[in-house]
């Protein structure tokens with residue numbers, strides 16, 4: 001059948017309305033997982049979905065589902081979406097674009113009277129970013145059975161609130177929503193997202209057919225020393241955790257973050273205790289985010305990071321908490337071909353590329369054929385308040401998504 005076209009103006013207006021949920025003074029978004037700002041975003045998308053005839057539901061991991069029922073009860077659901085949470089200085093498109101584009105595609109089909117054979121399920125995964133609660137991708141990992149509900153419920157934010165407490169508060173707020181079973185069977189998964197890098201813009205392409213996601217490892221590392229008086233404690237007697245951190249960080253930047261441009265090494269968070277000007281620091285907690293497309297290199301560098309911590313922590317002690325160890329993956333080749341063909345049929349220039357950023361699609365890929373559709377973002381900027389995507393690209397990505405969903409439903 002001839003695909004209907006999505007309503008680009010409506011999609012753009014919805015993205016801008018969602019950007020009001022957690023809007024920052026500099027034009028970005030701070031919408032943390034399971035926060036009141038994310039609740040506001042949920043209310044908006046649930047309202048839009050229900051007015052198009054979609055049914056809202058959730059699961060024990062706080063994932064949100066918006067379902068257009070299909071005609072064939074035996075056919076496995078086709079799922080599409082992304083996440084609504086953001087970094088503290090996030091932009092208006094990361095994650096939320098994939099949810100809004102999915103909703104636009106599915107609402108367009110519902111409004112055109114298309115009754116797909118498969119259920120079409122729009123998803124907003126819980127805590128993709130991992131900024132309030134680390135690690136990220138908790139909702140999709142719990143859905144995929146990669147992490148237990150017990151583990152994610154026990155993770156606490158910086159002020160001591162646990163995921164379990166925040167989830168229970170969200171469930172109370174949205175108590176009318178029916179609960180789906182965690183990990184219910186899915187036939188295929190497609191996630192639309194801004195590229196978060198410069199490749200599509202540089203190559204003057206509008207659609208990225210994502211081949212896979214580069215590997216990622218993360219840690220939370222604690223250095224344990226002893227507090228003391230800044231004026232009286234002899235330097236030789238100090239167990240200064242910040243001094244140990246500076247030695248370790250220098251070696252990591254030099255020996256791991258060094259020459260290979262494909263290595264992405266980041267220390268993004270640092271907590272010093274007691275963090276007082278005249279007290280020798282007794283404890284430093286820091287994060288490491290390490291990425292590389294080659295799994296063997298990623299493993300080698302990961303081992304090197306752990307070795308540096310152990311070799312250079314003295315006279316302090318070190319505790320290593322491994323949070324994420326996700327190898328590079330490859331998306332389904334048939335689904336990649338479907339996306340490429342959808343773009344070609346609409347006359348939209350496309351190319352294949354590897355995702356440098358992480359996405360929930362990584363955790364869906366072992367469950368069912370999965371793939372991603374990228375659109376460009378200005379200057380490749382993301383995880384920043386000035387992140388931007390062009391309205392024409394926003395529309396193009398949602399049109400290609402709609403065609404891809406129709407193909408997956410066999411309609």
Ligand code: GLV
Nearest residue numbers: 128129357358359
């Ligand atoms: C996802 O947000 C990532 O950090 O790659």
Ligand code: MN
Nearest residue numbers: 094095128193
């Ligand atoms: Mn994202």
Ligand code: MN
Nearest residue numbers: 087094129383
């Ligand atoms: Mn992100």
